[in-house]
Amino acid sequence: GVKAKHGVQRRIKKGRIESSSHAAHGGDDNESEDDPDNGGGAERQREHPFIVTEPGEVARGKKNGLDYLFHLYEQCREFLVQVQNIAKEKGEKCPTKVTNQVFRFAKKSGASYINKPKMRHYVHCYALHCLDEEGSNALRRAYKERGENVGAWRQACYKPLVTIAARQGWDIDAIFNSHPRLSIWYVPTKLRQLCHAERSAAVAVATGSTTVGGGNDAGGVGHLLF
């Protein structure tokens, strides 16, 4: 099922003391020095949370903006290219996607602010940015204006992508693969499921089957659960 847990589930945390050593932050410049705990040898342990920003807008306070988020995807692409060049030189298997190996390489290269869970979490947001920058920008402005949080904006990014998939024969994998910047990212499971569910609903309407799924026009994800 969509949300089926694995066989067993245990998540016991240990304490966390990090000793990495880097300073690079990237995109935005909110490196305010008013933090009283930032003097000794302790580096920032977590990135500032993202907030919904308009295109070109720099996040204020202890936040990062969405331009910075998308910049992280470009950085990952550059790290992938480096990993590919090294692999080719050594005659080893050459990755075509951003794999664990690439995340490890990024970390080793000092980009400790890049990590797999974060990048995978926002892949579909980056996809929208790649495939329909105008639409992506409009969505950012709308969600910023409404004062929505990042989670709500992130959820909202699914719907326009499903609409795009509908126009392209529902093949979200083909859509990702045919875009040069997007093709290196795995299609998120949830996006694939949404496309499949909406395609099934569209087929049902066209067939005239008598099941669930009201008469939603092109592009409506409507009542589908996330």
Next chain:
Amino acid sequence: GVKAKHGVQRRIKKGRIESSSHAAHGGDDNESEDDPDNGGGAERQREHPFIVTEPGEVARGKKNGLDYLFHLYEQCREFLVQVQNIAKEKGEKCPTKVTNQVFRFAKKSGASYINKPKMRHYVHCYALHCLDEEGSNALRRAYKERGENVGAWRQACYKPLVTIAARQGWDIDAIFNSHPRLSIWYVPTKLRQLCHAERSAAVAVATGSTTVGGGNDAGGVGHLLF
């Protein structure tokens, strides 16, 4: 390194009592009934070993021929296509290669004579058959005439492939990927290593470096270890 073992190595076997149930054998028809143990309910537990046969030749006795071997690769391709169709229908990730999932599907479909270690073992032999059928046929005839065993023939299949790679800029992955029947198979590690080693040697000769590697003409793998 080329032959580096994993961290630990343990291989303790249990007894083997199988209870599978199928009858299909495939290609060749050497289903001779002179085996006195073949009457009750015990099915064949292992496939007959391969022998080097000429194109079109049916293996005699309790052996399988190379046409049958190559036929197995075609069957795997058909199983992959089925797995892909099912995945697409269910909106799940669609494999582009012959994966564990495909081997599992083949077994479930009654083709219990197909298994991963065997198919991976002979991939490069199949590759030669796909890329240069004339050359492959000539090699088979030569090794059959000399009375060589399957292992020797299998080893000999590497060299002509390296020669082909040399002509195509040493990119063995591109060679596999651009052939419709071959593109669904992973490039064997050993073949990739041989191509890399030979390319390095060729570059060294062209550069005039003073290292190992005598003046071997085009296509000689020569002294390289397998």
Next chain:
DNA sequence: CGCACGGGCGACCAGCGGACGGTGAGCTT
């Protein structure tokens, strides 16, 4: 028949793609 050869394939492993949810940063009151 018994023995030696050689190769089929069960079973193993490091590491992968994928996911969850506990800390704890950060804002509001």
Next chain:
DNA sequence: AAGCTCACCGTCCGCTGGTCGCCCGTGCG
């Protein structure tokens, strides 16, 4: 200062791709 919201990312898990070598089928003397 205290509280409480929410999201970052450490850590887990079912498998994958890849491999080794045991076991036994097989042919020969």
